[in-house]
Amino acid sequence: MNIDTIKGFKDFVGEEGTKFSVIREMARQVFERYNFEEVQTPVIEREEFVRGDKVQANDEVISDIFTLQDKGKRKLALRYEFTFQLKRIAQNKKLPYKRFQIGPVFRDEPISGNRLRQFTQCDVDVIGSTIKEEAEILSIMKQILGTLKIKSVIYVNNRKLLNEILNEVGVENNPEVIGEIDKMDKLSEKEIKENLKKFGAEEVFGILKKPESYFKKYKAYSEVAELKKLCKNYGFEIKFSPSLARGLSYYIGNVFEIKSDIKETICGGGSYMVAGQPATGISFSIERMMAVTKMQIEIEKYLIVSLGEDKKAIDLAKKLRIQGKNVSVFYGKPSKALEYANSYKIKKVIFVGEKEVKEKVFRIKNMITGRSVKLVLKKS
RNA sequence: GCGAUUGUGGUAUAACGGUUAUUACGUCUGGUUGUGGUCCGGGAAACGAGGGUUCGACUCCCUUCUUUCGCCCCA
Numbered sequence: 331m332n333i334d335t336i337k338g339f340k341d342f343v344g345e346e347g348t349k350f351s352v353i354r355e356m357a358r359q360v361f362e363r364y365n366f367e368e369v370q371t372p373v374i375e376r377e378e379f380v381r382g383d384k385v386q387a388n389d390e391v392i393s394d395i396f397t398l399q400d401k402g403k404r405k406l407a408l409r410y411e412f413t414f415q416l417k418r419i420a421q422n423k424k425l426p427y428k429r430f431q432i433g434p435v436f437r438d439e440p441i442s443g444n445r446l447r448q449f450t451q452c453d454v455d456v457i458g459s460t461i462k463e464e465a466e467i468l469s470i471m472k473q474i475l476g477t478l479k480i481k482s483v484i485y486v487n488n489r490k491l492l493n494e495i496l497n498e499v500g501v502e503n504n505p506e507v508i509g510e511i512d513k514m515d516k517l518s519e520k521e522i523k524e525n526l527k528k529f530g531a532e533e534v535f536g537i538l539k540k541p542e543s544y545f546k547k548y549k550a551y552s553e554v555a556e557l558k559k560l561c562k563n564y565g566f567e568i569k570f571s572p573s574l575a576r577g578l579s580y581y582i583g584n585v586f587e588i589k590s591d592i593k594e595t596i597c598g599g600g601s602y603m604v605a606g607q608p609a610t611g612i613s614f615s616i617e618r619m620m621a622v623t624k625m626q627i628e629i630e631k632y633l634i635v636s637l638g639e640d641k642k643a644i645d646l647a648k649k650l651r652i653q654g655k656n657v658s659v660f661y662g663k664p665s666k667a668l669e670y671a672n673s674y675k676i677k678k679v680i681f682v683g684e685k686e687v688k689e690k691v692f693r694i695k696n697m698i699t700g701r702s703v704k705l706v707l708k709k710s
Numbered sequence: 711g712c713g714a715u716u717g718u719g720g721u722a723u724a725a726c727g728g729u730u731a732u733u734a735c736g737u738c739u740g741g742u743u744g745u746g747g748u749c750c751g752g753g754a755a756a757c758g759a760g761g762g763u764u765c766g767a768c769u770c771c772c773u774u775c776u777u778u779c780g781c782c783c784c785a
Contacts, residue, residue, distance in 0.1 A: 332776095337775090337777090435785085440711075440781090442779075442780090443778085444785085445785080449785060594784080597785075613785065615785035617785075619785090635745095663744090664743080664744055664745050664746080665744095665747090668745070668746035668747070669747070681745070684744090693745095697746080700746080702745085
């Protein structure tokens with residue numbers, strides 16, 4: 331029997347496992363600081379619901395949805411992202427409604443280095459939003475990225491602005507043209523022009539290459555300008571990128587994308603409509619953050635080695651746990667214990683043997699320096 | 711999904727159309743050492759899967775799966 335993980339799925343073991351949960355917990359706390367409320371939603375939903383409005387958008391996305399059937403022959407699907415579930419969650423909520431969610435989403439799509447078919451999305455959304463909320467969620471991201479010591483650039487554009495430009499040159503606004511525009515910073519000038527030509531949109535290229543000041547003449551640029559100003563108030567900069575489109579989907583106003591050292595985008599989002607309300611949201615995946623973070627993630631661990639003093643060792647472990655330390659007890663010889671500590675990156679070792687018990691002095695051995703210091707137990 | 715690429719114990723590797731498939735690390739185990747990354751001994755564990763060619767295939771061929779990289783799209 332083959333027990334390997336399926337292509338695009340991954341185990342997180344050891345250091346990766348702790349790194350994962352440290353990032354998740356940190357993100358959760360930041361979201362809470364902004365009074366977003368946490369929700370949990372089912373992984374499985376009706377297929378038609380998961381597909382949502384994307385039906386008319388592009389077949390590609392739909393083929394990326396994992397589908398399944400239950401015993402009652404219901405057509406079901408694994409959630410592709412979280413936003414569609416807001417249709418249900420946001421009903422009858424006083425606006426603005428701020429919620430966040432962290433959990434796995436599934437996409438049956440080709441994999442590569444930083445792309446998985448199951449990944450953990452961290453998503454914040456505000457229903458009943460204005461551009462002020464857009465700035466707020468960007469500042470949330472900025473804070474998380476800062477904590478993770480990730481160098482990043484936030485790019486912004488506006489879908490209405492793109493529409494204005496397309497109208498101006500008399501090109502129909504279709505997802506394919508938008509798709510080509512989105513590739514501007516990826517392909518060569520020649521390729522882009524050729525691709526755009528197919529839609530009679532080669533003129534767009536020249537416009538998108540113009541300096542930012544040129545775009546002031548478009549009405550929708552004011553939304554970008556406003557967001558820029560608001561972000562400045564928060565103390566960070568964002569960059570206008572007229573070719574940023576974010577593929578297909580439901581965006582109607584400002585769209586954002588955050589880039590870092592890897593070629594894949596690390597955060598993406600924008601403003602859209604849900605249940606007749608303007609909404610804005612952004613999300614990132616823990617897996618991709620793990621790929622770029624420079625943060626040193628370490629959990630302080632203690633190993634108590636019982637040298638024939640099991641009861642004392644367990645007592646000591648209990649005391650340390652009450653103080654909030656992470657501790658495990660090892661029953662065995664000193665050299666094996668130290669080897670064990672090394673192998674699981676346990677940095678502090680305390681031997682509990684006859685001598686220690688008699689003298690009532692325990693020493694904490696630091697595995698990196700090799701030195702020992704006296705253990706002082708706080709009175710509790 | 712398409713195109714290219716990859717595949718030997720957990721990891722990293724060696725060899726070969728022909729007996730029992732190399733080595734290292736890790737892992738399990740016995741002994742030694744009251745303060746380490748030792749030392750000595752023993753063990754488990756691999757040719758991705760299926761078919762074909764052949765007297766004989768880990769080796770050649772086909773299929774499939776897997777890996778990696780592009781395309782498409784995305785976090």
